[in-house]
Amino acid sequence: MNIGVHVSAAGDLSLAPIRAEEIGCECFQFFSRPPQGGPGKEITPELAKKFRENSEKFQMPSYLHAPYYINLASAEGRIYHSSISILREELERGSKLGVKYLMFHIGSSKDLDRQEALDKVTEGIFQIMENYKGSTELLIEIAAGSGNVIGANLEEVEGILSHPKLSKFKIGVCFDTCHAFASGYDLRDEKTVKATFAKFDKIIGLKKLKLIHANDSMADFDSKKDRHEHIGHGKIGLKGFKAIVAFAKEQNIDMILETQHDELLAEDIKILKKLRGKK
Numbered sequence: 001m002n003i004g005v006h007v008s009a010a011g012d013l014s015l016a017p018i019r020a021e022e023i024g025c026e027c028f029q030f031f032s033r034p035p036q037g038g039p040g041k042e043i044t045p046e047l048a049k050k051f052r053e054n055s056e057k058f059q060m061p062s063y064l065h066a067p068y069y070i071n072l073a074s075a076e077g078r079i080y081h082s083s084i085s086i087l088r089e090e091l092e093r094g095s096k097l098g099v100k101y102l103m104f105h106i107g108s109s110k111d112l113d114r115q116e117a118l119d120k121v122t123e124g125i126f127q128i129m130e131n132y133k134g135s136t137e138l139l140i141e142i143a144a145g146s147g148n149v150i151g152a153n154l155e156e157v158e159g160i161l162s163h164p165k166l167s168k169f170k171i172g173v174c175f176d177t178c179h180a181f182a183s184g185y186d187l188r189d190e191k192t193v194k195a196t197f198a199k200f201d202k203i204i205g206l207k208k209l210k211l212i213h214a215n216d217s218m219a220d221f222d223s224k225k226d227r228h229e230h231i232g233h234g235k236i237g238l239k240g241f242k243a244i245v246a247f248a249k250e251q252n253i254d255m256i257l258e259t260q261h262d263e264l265l266a267e268d269i270k271i272l273k274k275l276r277g278k279k
């Protein structure tokens with residue numbers, strides 16, 4: 001089980017694995033394009049080769065995060081269709097780079113009722129996956145929030161994954177500890193961590209759980225707010241992370257930190273490694 005961080009790939013994608021190695025990562029996550037908007041640099045065969053070489057040199061699996069503006073539940077045609085084409089493009093770009101997974105946030109259904117929104121989401125994912133032959137796998141990330149946000153509860157995610165239009169595709173789940181905690185899945189100690197992942201197993205199945213985003217939560221349990229905090233400094237706390245890391249190790253699921261890149265980040269990596277012990 002590897003522990004890593006979301007690192008910057010700005011300027012040159014092939015630097016991401018080097019930046020990850022420098023701060024003690026065993027795996028890493030990155031954006032292949034500006035997360036707030038704009039096209040990504042072309043992935044030429046030379047760039048792909050350099051990226052793969054650097055990743056292999058440090059034996060680091062890599063994960064791609066989709067841009068923030070993706071919204072497959074949007075009523076606005078322009079946003080909806082560009083979300084579909086960008087996610088497909090990111091899968092193809094990830095495949096060129098040898099990336100294992102691409103995770104994305106489904107989005108929010110502001111102007112649609114729930115069923116209309118879910119229909120858009122399944123149709124959107126169908127279009128993304130149809131005739132896709134690449135190696136990077138798509139992951140739905142568990143969201144924080146309530147109301148219009150799609151994907152904040154496990155039943156809803158399972159409903160999408162097992163939809164008749166989508167069940168033939170290989171789609172997994174990224175479990176963000178901060179989002180799940182804010183959405184009402186308790187993770188504060190061994191008992192609650194075990195109960196939460198037992199729930200995940202019952203509703204979705206642990207086989208579909210591919211990656212964990214390790215973030216403590218600034219906001220309270222069930223607050224519906226997405227506020228990442230350094231490990232042990234938030235409302236989940238060290239007792240919770242001890243149990244989460246034990247679970248991830250037992251299941252061999254990599255963990256990626258998405259906490260602030262300040263002086264506490266190195267500490268976050270150290271804490272997770274210490275909780276895990278030897279790989």
Ligand SMILES: [Zn+2]
Pocket residue numbers: 141176213258
């Ligand atoms: Zn996350």
